[in-house]
Amino acid sequence: MVELPVARPSVGAAGKTGNWRLFKPSIDYRKCIKCLLCWMYCPDGVISVSGEGLPVIDYEYCKGCGICAEECPVKAIEMVKEVEG
Amino acid sequence: MREFLTGNYAAAYGVKLSRVEVVSAYPITPQTSVIEKISEFVEKGELKAKLIRVESEHSAMAAVIGAAFSGARAYTATSAQGLLYMYEMIWWAAGSRVPIVAGIVTRAIAPPWSIWTDHSDFMTLRDAGWAMLFASSAQEVLDMTIQAFKLAEELMLPVAVGWDAFITSHTAEPVEVPPQEQVDYFLGEKKKSPVAVDFENPFAHGALAFPKDYPKFREDIHRTLKAAGEVYSNIERRYCEATGHECYGLVEEVFCEDADAVMFIMGAAAGDAIHAAGELRRKGLHVGVARIRSIRPFPRKEVEKIARRASKVIVFDRSYSLGFGGVLATEVRSVLHEEGVDTPVISVTGGLGGSDLPPEYFEKIFLKGLGV
Numbered sequence: 001m002v003e004l005p006v007a008r009p010s011v012g013a014a015g016k017t018g019n020w021r022l023f024k025p026s027i028d029y030r031k032c033i034k035c036l037l038c039w040m041y042c043p044d045g046v047i048s049v050s051g052e053g054l055p056v057i058d059y060e061y062c063k064g065c066g067i068c069a070e071e072c073p074v075k076a077i078e079m080v081k082e083v084e085g
Numbered sequence: 086m087r088e089f090l091t092g093n094y095a096a097a098y099g100v101k102l103s104r105v106e107v108v109s110a111y112p113i114t115p116q117t118s119v120i121e122k123i124s125e126f127v128e129k130g131e132l133k134a135k136l137i138r139v140e141s142e143h144s145a146m147a148a149v150i151g152a153a154f155s156g157a158r159a160y161t162a163t164s165a166q167g168l169l170y171m172y173e174m175i176w177w178a179a180g181s182r183v184p185i186v187a188g189i190v191t192r193a194i195a196p197p198w199s200i201w202t203d204h205s206d207f208m209t210l211r212d213a214g215w216a217m218l219f220a221s222s223a224q225e226v227l228d229m230t231i232q233a234f235k236l237a238e239e240l241m242l243p244v245a246v247g248w249d250a251f252i253t254s255h256t257a258e259p260v261e262v263p264p265q266e267q268v269d270y271f272l273g274e275k276k277k278s279p280v281a282v283d284f285e286n287p288f289a290h291g292a293l294a295f296p297k298d299y300p301k302f303r304e305d306i307h308r309t310l311k312a313a314g315e316v317y318s319n320i321e322r323r324y325c326e327a328t329g330h331e332c333y334g335l336v337e338e339v340f341c342e343d344a345d346a347v348m349f350i351m352g353a354a355a356g357d358a359i360h361a362a363g364e365l366r367r368k369g370l371h372v373g374v375a376r377i378r379s380i381r382p383f384p385r386k387e388v389e390k391i392a393r394r395a396s397k398v399i400v401f402d403r404s405y406s407l408g409f410g411g412v413l414a415t416e417v418r419s420v421l422h423e424e425g426v427d428t429p430v431i432s433v434t435g436g437l438g439g440s441d442l443p444p445e446y447f448e449k450i451f452l453k454g455l456g457v
Binding site: 002004005006007008009 | 182
């Protein structure tokens with residue numbers, strides 16, 4: 001059997017990557033129109049969809065890349081600087 | 086069917102008969118006519134393949150790796166600087182376990198510029214995890230190219246098939262082209278590739294491996310290639326049974342059985358060495374030629390057996406590990422040392438940049454080896 005150098009989907013294979021984050025995406029649910037572009041664009045798959053159809057960010061693994069904030073068409077996601085300590 | 090083919094055209098026929106699905110290459114002398122002929126087959130509809138034109142050899146190799154990730158049978162060919170330009174992707178191919186085949190029409194490396202043969206370019210593949218076969222005639226280029234696809238798909242590793250610039254690549258010889266049914270029978274149904282995209286069970290290529298995981302991938306390639314001698318021999322035997330073509334094994338032995346001095350050599354010049362050995366035999370001197378057809382897997386058992394019988398071993402290299410010496414000689418010495426064979430080994434390097442290797446040259450080397 002060949003040792004294939006492939007990666008299968010799994011949660012947190014590289015540890016809790018949330019602590020790599022410098023800026024934290026913060027969703028203003030009053031502005032959110034549930035388009036789910038953030039969910040689709042998140043490169044780390046850390047945004048899930050709640051029962052009400054709202055995006056929910058898993059901060060344990062979100063690296064704070066900011067792609068969701070960039071893609072949000074109604075500017076409902078703000079990147080907030082993480083506080084040290 | 087018997088055709089009059091150059092080594093490069095023979096490679097193209099091998100690709101066509103193997104029903105390759107994706108070909109990507111960038112032209113470089115002396116490889117160019119391989120791809121020109123394949124392009125002609127595609128244009129005429131004789132080969133149903135996608136020919137991807139790219140802007141560099143790096144992209145050519147990347148394209149065939151990508152094709153293999155889609156499950157396609159893929160081929161490329163290059164020479165010298167082109168091979169060096171694709172070198173990053175060469176390692177990527179082996180590490181990713183893609184079963185691709187690359188024709189390497191050996192050409193000396195610049196500077197100074199040269200378009201003529203030596204094996205320095207081919208030898209750069211030595212540590213990269215590729216299987217490496219070397220042909221010495223147009224017939225062998227065709228046969229080996231077809232065998233290489235089978236080998237690649239069994240090992241899940243890329244396979245390089247080398248042949249000498251101009252001497253083999255551009256010299257036309259009668260070549261027995263096997264009927265399509267024989268090659269189809271030999272290659273069999275293409276199995277689903279384990280590296281191909283699978284929408285039901287998704288996975289990613291090119292992930293990061295932490296130190297605890299990294300070594301097992303290298304060890305697996307090492308083990309696979311070390312054990313590949315038997316795999317290739319079986320493949321070659323099955324090919325020869327299907328086509329009726331000649332079977333040589335990892336090393337072709339000519340006059341070796343009772344030889345006092347045996348010369349290990351690879352590629353087209355082996356023909357001149359064999360001619361020289363024949364001349365010396367007529368004068369009563371017992372010399373033989375062992376033509377190495379595979380560098381990876383290295384024919385350890387064969388080299389040991391041949392060297393044990395002889396009283397002198399000559400290893401002829403058409404490349405250098407600059408600052409150290411002949412590459413083949415180093416490997417032969419290493420095997421003999423490990424196996425406890427104390428036959429003296431003489432290393433000779435020559436024929437660089439296409440410099441001529443006439444039979445008289447080999448006669449002199451044999452005489453020197455015999456101490457006559």
